[in-house]
Amino acid sequence: MKAVVIEKPGQAAVQSVADPTPKPGEVLLKIRRVGLCGTDLNSFRGKNPMVSYPRVIGHEICATVVEASSGHPHLTTGTNVTVSPYIPCGRCPACLRGRANACQINQTLGVMCDGALAEYFAIDAAKLYTASLGLEELCLVEPLSVGFHAVARGRVAADDAVAIWGCGGVGLGAIAASGFRGAKTIAIDMDDAKLALARKAGATDTINAATEPVHDKLLEITNGRGPDVAIEAIGLPATFRAAVEEVAFTGRVVYIGYAKEQVAYETRLFVQKELDILGSRNAQSADFREVIAMLEAGRFPVDSAISHTISLNETPETLQAWSTNPVAYSKIIVRVS
Template identity: 65%
Template sequence: MRAMSLLGAGDARIVEIPEPTRRDGELLLKVEMVGLCGTDLNSFRGKNPLVTYPRIPGHEIAATVVGGSAAIPVGTRVTVSPYTSCGICPSCRRQRFNACQGNQTFGVQRDGALTEWLSVPEEKVYVSHLSLKELCLVEPLTVGFHAVARGRITANDTVAIFGCGGVGLGAIAGASFRGARTIAIDLDDTKLETAQAAGATDLIHSAREDFRSRLRELTGGRGPDIVIEAIGLPETFRAAIEEVAFTGRVVYIGYAKEPVAYETRLFVQKELDIMGSRNALPEDFREVIAMLERGHFPVDRAVSAIVSLEETPAILSTWSSSPASFTKIMVQVSK
């Protein structure tokens, strides 16, 4: 069967690989569409330290069941949780399987979904009548929704989100879906417009206005109850601590690529809850699907390009050369 494989940094090719073997407890899927994210781009660029080559990328999946079960029959449209869990590490013993110490994500530590067929455990499959594009958006949105869950966000909260890329957009949609006042911070007009369509109640363009004074203005000088960092820069890591309200909550999704120096006095003085957020849990998948089924997300605005499997190497090269030109790229795998 056809697949798109990364043979090395900057070397993406269409290859032929064996068809998957369906094991007990698994469903055989015809892969219809796969979304690409920043992780896939970094793998293409050779900047993902978790990836070895060759590697088939792809973990944002829309598929049709072609080898089903009594519960999920042939012809059912599904999306897939791309993570594994060992069941025995400290995270798994605490039922936090999303942070499994030995997790292997499709397209990162193991081959992913940019293939014609895929066999996956039935418990990793989620059924919905959503469109293919919507099904492809479920997994990336769950990452932001999980951060919202970590922050214990309710309708009584004011939330500020640094970054309106794919992950930040999920956090904005998740906070809005729970009824929170949601402040989106970015320096890109198009991303801010999409954030507003996803539910942001207030926008801060950080290249044109001072986000610190604007945050204080919007919150009556108190600061937001929760700050979610979805960029991964030292300055926004620090700003989250500095600008959040006393006894507030900070959730980090982004990775800073260099050490971050803090004024730790604020941790104690404000008595903050500071949390990391990784991947997603089954309840996050179910919440995102419910949100999409109610039409609460600007799907078409969030997708900037749809290409065929054969066009994927070229679009990865173009995306690498001009990352700001794309939001979400989707690959139409099936013909």
């Protein structure tokens, strides 16, 4: 079968690889759509420290069941599914606490082990989710679930005001999740097009950090209180600090982004405001189910969120073009079949 392989940094190709052979408990899938995200771009560029080469990429997956597992009668042949791409160890402290999304030695498809940007794939049936959704919608479940998990970590409720720094793929998921829960949702970015998409996804208010005073606008929107929850989805020292500085007293700060360098804080605010400061990694089953419920309710602008749809054979040249001009792309969907 054909698969997209990153052979080494800057070099990807469509190659012939062995067909998968399902193990006991696994389901054979025909891959229909695969989404590409910043993780895939960083892997192509050689900037993802967790990836090794050569590597078949692909962790945002929509597929159709070809051969079902006898222990999962709901997964009949022809059923469309999406996939949780995280493979935990089951033994580390996070796994033993029931938080396998933060597994100490997690293996993510397409990063630490081969992914699903291929014609067929086999995976444990427990990793599959069915839904009454179209193929593109199923492909968006996993990337949106990461933002949904951050909102769950922040315990966002309908009476909260939530400020979200960053309207990229992960930030957009947090915006959609906050809006779906009925919260006042404030999207902050420097790109008007991303802010317009954030409005469609559920933001009640937007702030362009390049042209508007973020601090003043946040106070104006929240009646002088500051946001109850601050979610950082960019990964810059300035926005890491801003989340702590802008959040209300006794508020919650959730970090999804990885800062690219060390962050210097005025730690007095941690104590003075008595903040809950939380990390957020990957997603749990409840997050997948909440995303599916939102998509089934028609509450997300699927067509507007996808910037490019390409074929499997076009993927290597698209990765190169994306690497050269990243601002020209947002969500890329690969039509495999």
